[in-house]
Amino acid sequence: MAEGMHSAEARRSSSTGHGSGHGHGHAVVVGGGYAGLVAARVLARRFDAVTVIEADRIDPGAGPAHRKGTPQSRHPHALLARGAEILERLFPGLRAELAAHGAPLSDFGCFPMLYPTGWSPRVTTGIPLQTFSRPLLDAAIRRRVLALPVVALADRTHVDGLVLDAGRRRVTGVRIRVRTAVGPAQPPSHRTLPADLVVIATGRHSRLPQWLTDAGLPAPAALSVDAGLSYASRVYRRDAAATDPDWQASLQATLAPAARRGGAVLAIEERRWLVCLFGADGEMAPTDPGGFAEYAASLTNPHIGQIVAAAQPLGPVHRYAGLGGQWHRYDRLRPWPGGLVVLGDALCSLNPLYGHGMTVAAMQAVLLGRELNSLDSEGDYRNFQRRAARTLRFPWLLTSSLDLGWRTEGVPLTAALSRRMLHRFLRRIPDDPTLYRRFLKVQHMTASPATLLIPSFVRRGEGSKGTRSKGTCSKGI
Ligand SMILES: Cc1cc2nc3c(=O)[nH]c(=O)nc-3n(C[C@H](O)[C@H](O)[C@H](O)COP(=O)(O)OP(=O)(O)OC[C@H]3O[C@@H](n4cnc5c(N)ncnc54)[C@H](O)[C@@H]3O)c2cc1C
Numbered sequence: 001m002a003e004g005m006h007s008a009e010a011r012r013s014s015s016t017g018h019g020s021g022h023g024h025g026h027a028v029v030v031g032g033g034y035a036g037l038v039a040a041r042v043l044a045r046r047f048d049a050v051t052v053i054e055a056d057r058i059d060p061g062a063g064p065a066h067r068k069g070t071p072q073s074r075h076p077h078a079l080l081a082r083g084a085e086i087l088e089r090l091f092p093g094l095r096a097e098l099a100a101h102g103a104p105l106s107d108f109g110c111f112p113m114l115y116p117t118g119w120s121p122r123v124t125t126g127i128p129l130q131t132f133s134r135p136l137l138d139a140a141i142r143r144r145v146l147a148l149p150v151v152a153l154a155d156r157t158h159v160d161g162l163v164l165d166a167g168r169r170r171v172t173g174v175r176i177r178v179r180t181a182v183g184p185a186q187p188p189s190h191r192t193l194p195a196d197l198v199v200i201a202t203g204r205h206s207r208l209p210q211w212l213t214d215a216g217l218p219a220p221a222a223l224s225v226d227a228g229l230s231y232a233s234r235v236y237r238r239d240a241a242a243t244d245p246d247w248q249a250s251l252q253a254t255l256a257p258a259a260r261r262g263g264a265v266l267a268i269e270e271r272r273w274l275v276c277l278f279g280a281d282g283e284m285a286p287t288d289p290g291g292f293a294e295y296a297a298s299l300t301n302p303h304i305g306q307i308v309a310a311a312q313p314l315g316p317v318h319r320y321a322g323l324g325g326q327w328h329r330y331d332r333l334r335p336w337p338g339g340l341v342v343l344g345d346a347l348c349s350l351n352p353l354y355g356h357g358m359t360v361a362a363m364q365a366v367l368l369g370r371e372l373n374s375l376d377s378e379g380d381y382r383n384f385q386r387r388a389a390r391t392l393r394f395p396w397l398l399t400s401s402l403d404l405g406w407r408t409e410g411v412p413l414t415a416a417l418s419r420r421m422l423h424r425f426l427r428r429i430p431d432d433p434t435l436y437r438r439f440l441k442v443q444h445m446t447a448s449p450a451t452l453l454i455p456s457f458v459r460r461g462e463g464s465k466g467t468r469s470k471g472t473c474s475k476g477i
Helices: 034-043 081-090 094-100 134-146 208-214 289-297 302-310 357-373 382-406 413-431 433-443 449-453
Strands: 004-007 026-030 049-053 105-107 113-115 128-130 151-155 157-164 171-178 189-194 197-200 222-225 230-237 249-252 261-268 272-279 318-320 325-328 340-342
Touching: 026 034, 026 171, 034 049, 034 081, 034 134, 034 197, 034 357, 081 094, 081 128, 081 357, 094 128, 094 134, 113 413, 134 151, 157 189, 157 208, 171 197, 222 382, 230 289, 230 302, 249 302, 261 289, 261 302, 272 289, 272 302, 289 302, 325 382, 340 382, 357 382, 382 413, 413 433, 433 449
Parallel strands: 026 049, 026 197, 049 151, 113 249, 197 340
Antiparallel strands: 004 151, 105 128, 157 171, 171 189, 222 325, 230 272, 230 318, 249 261, 261 272
């Protein structure tokens, strides 16, 4: 077994064919990032053994840390209401645990957002806003998943490809390359790890299309939309002596066709600010301190520049460019081998500005659990891939139709119409708290997009305009 194996190795017996215990044998999850861990949580209820394979070195005893395989952890991650609900169900007490580490919690409606059409109304919505660093979230989830008796982590272990049966109808394992522990450099060892189910959760740069073609199977078609988006982020100290502002987070959105610059500032655990400067359509915030501060000061939202000008930086600026969206249509691929599932960013990487990635990955993990309840003995997961594709329809339509606004030609009609509708909502939101609340529920995936099509919301000037019902925001962090 892999050198980096932690936790449940002694309890696990690798098997092919369904075993005893929970009944489904051995599941291998490739990728120990967010989606892989949430999937492992769900699989642990149904499989006798679950092995999470991760290329990076992970010390489960260590606290939150950045690592090479998840460079996005340097940047802000907002967890939408639907994702937060699912995580709380899968990991009871998670929200309180993050709060105990100093991750502030308030109402999403109290989060000032500046659109090119004006400021969002500051009203309570009942949608929680908890702000934390991505390493804090990952560490909390990882600790809970690795404590499950059937789960084992094989870190410093790289998957190089799939193993299929002779007829190429079923995946029976993965090819792994194991790096040795500390000490003199030794060549990695190669071997095969058998599995009854292989879950691919290898993130945005997943090699699954290549692994399928290496195995003699077709690769999926992919939909791509590139808004030329980049993030540049830096952490600052939130001075205990200074008065906290009356907001926990503040944002300026980029929006086609003209708003190329944006940014966000979030209060995160350990009394820190996480500041991120966005650039769209090829615009990029500089990574040198002077250029970063100038870019922040150039934004219309004053909160971001104020923090950058006044707070003490705690490290360098980190940039992540090339944030295009890509949806691999595995749901349409024929043949789809048995015993194989793909989810998370490996299935679809979305424009991160709209914050759907972690939520759809959680929804997909829950769907996988349901699918396992009715699975046939062939281990055919085509239904799962079809259902997983449904979780992506709304976020893909939202993000791609807005992002296609940077293009001047070749925009599909549905995308152009949705963009017109979204722009109409954005023009009305600054003056219409009721519409804003409903819009947020749709964006957070707790209400159907159809709720925005109620005639009074669609027709301009009717219905809810100006109704400042329920609470307004009084306090910040
Ligand atoms: C800049 C940025 C900001 C974002 N902001 C938000 C946000 O506000 N809200 C939100 O919900 N989402 C956000 N996202 C999206 C979110 O980060 C992803 O949706 C989420 O991380 C997906 O998890 P994943 O497990 O699929 O991928 P990852 O978290 O990227 O994990 C993939 C893992 O697979 C491992 N791996 C890869 N290949 C192999 C291999 N061959 N063998 C073994 N291990 C391998 C990697 O080391 C890594 O640990 C953002 C993304 C970016 C880039």
